[in-house]
Amino acid sequence: MNYTTQMDAAKKGIITKEMETVARKENMEVEKLRELVAEGKVVIPANKNHKALDAEGIGKGLKTKINVNLGISKDCCNVDLELEKAKKAIEMKAEAIMDLSCFGKTEEFRTKLVGMSTAIIGTVPMYDAVGFYDKELKDLSVEDLLRVIEKHAEDGVDFMTIHSGITRETAEIFKRNKRRMNIVSRGGSLLYAWMQLNSQENPFYEYFDKILDICEKYDVTLSLGDACRPGCIDDSTDPAQIMELMILGELTKRAWARNVQVMIEGPGHMALNEIEANVLLEKKLCHEAPFYVLGPIVTDIAPGYDHITSAIGGAIAAGAGVDFLCYVTPAEHLRLPNLDDMKEGIIATKIAAHAGDLAKGIKGARDWDNQMSDARQKLDWEGMFKLAIDDEKARKYRAESMPHDEHTCTMCGKMCAVRNMNKVLEGKNINVLREDD
Structure with a gap:
């Protein structure tokens, strides 16, 4: 069936290759997308x-x-x-x-x-x-x-x-x-x-x-x-x-x-x-x-x-x-x-x-934030960089001021809340002033 525009195709019930591409990117049913295009x-x-x-x-x-x-x-x-x-x-x-x-x-x-x-x-x-x-x-x-x-x-x-x-x-x-x-x-x-x-x-x-x-x-x-x-x-x-x-x-x-x-x-x-x-x-x-x-x-x-x-x-x-x-x-x-x-x-x-x-509440939008939060909870710095919207800037800031304890940053050092909560929840001792056991 012939069509002139994406909207014309959508009104005629035709799924175009462009609709298939967009539906895949958006994780949306292509028929739902076609309806939205038909409606403008x-x-x-x-x-x-x-x-x-x-x-x-x-x-x-x-x-x-x-x-x-x-x-x-x-x-x-x-x-x-x-x-x-x-x-x-x-x-x-x-x-x-x-x-x-x-x-x-x-x-x-x-x-x-x-x-x-x-x-x-x-x-x-x-x-x-x-x-x-x-x-x-x-x-x-x-x-x-x-x-x-x-x-x-x-x-x-x-x-x-x-x-x-x-x-x-x-x-x-x-x-x-x-x-x-x-x-x-x-x-x-x-x-x-x-x-x-x-x-x-x-x-x-x-x-x-x-x-x-x-x-x-x-x-x-x-x-x-x-x-x-x-x-x-x-x-x-x-x-x-x-x-x-x-x-x-x-x-x-x-x-x-x-x-x-x-x-x-x-x-x-x-x-x-x-x-x-x-x-x-x-x-x-x-x-x-x-x-x-x-x-x-x-x-x-x-x-x-x-x-x-x-x-x-x-x-x-x-x-x-x-x-x-x-x-x-x-x-x-x-x-x-x-x-x-x-x-x-x-x-x-x-x-x-x-x-x-x-x-x-766009479908899947929160997944990115949750992945970043998981990397932060694990103090997985490389994981954080890979997820960052601008990994180059994140890496640059980190490299400019490296902490004594590589798992923390120079803002909190060994007083890092994430580090210490991970340790205490694992039943480990927390050394803030001395080297870890």
């Missing part, structure tokens, strides 16, 4: 032209996935360096990579990335449009913008961020409700400016059906972008953000009617006490489509440490039902991240994702 509660981004892909699922009942952003810009246009970052991200088991390239040899970089990546690849075509055509923003036509989307689809991109929810109506609500940070989404700000300069509706909203034609043809998952996401905690959960979310919910149903898979993008900067409510809003207004968030970043005061502010919010969001976390690095708000920044961002986001999986 799980997406499997898998462009027909991405031949190297090792499929992943994002959504209800699955492990929280993470995304790594990279790409070339006018100030940093080293294709080889960005490909090196991509290889490192894949080595560190990031499930997705977003190419945010906006200048220079974007097509060369994108095709190389898709060709070598086993991870899901995403893009934001709006970023690429100005450089692709060498035209100023105002001079880009609707046909130009749609053509860039199709080019990315042809090149094998698995999901695309398309800011279809910032309509002229949304823009008016934004104007009437003053924000401290205005619009901070790069794609959202470009589209807002395009609409203002040309006195036209957002082409990604007005011609949404044409975008669906492209997505259906190549099986591209739509990541409906949050142009009005808050850029500081004072702007969160405001009328523009909620209005856009309502529109994205309507567009989700239109996409599903065409068997196009959908994720919804979300905030952004947000205080801790608003995160759970925002997850509930997205799941309700967007019909339980998978939710993809940046952070949320829970305080605005920590440039250089935003991988931490983001991981705090990400853990809470994942625990509340978010399905996909976009990493944030220590360089956020400051510069393009380097390899070390990227590693820090990946580790912090993976910690947040796993913490969320524990809270959600």
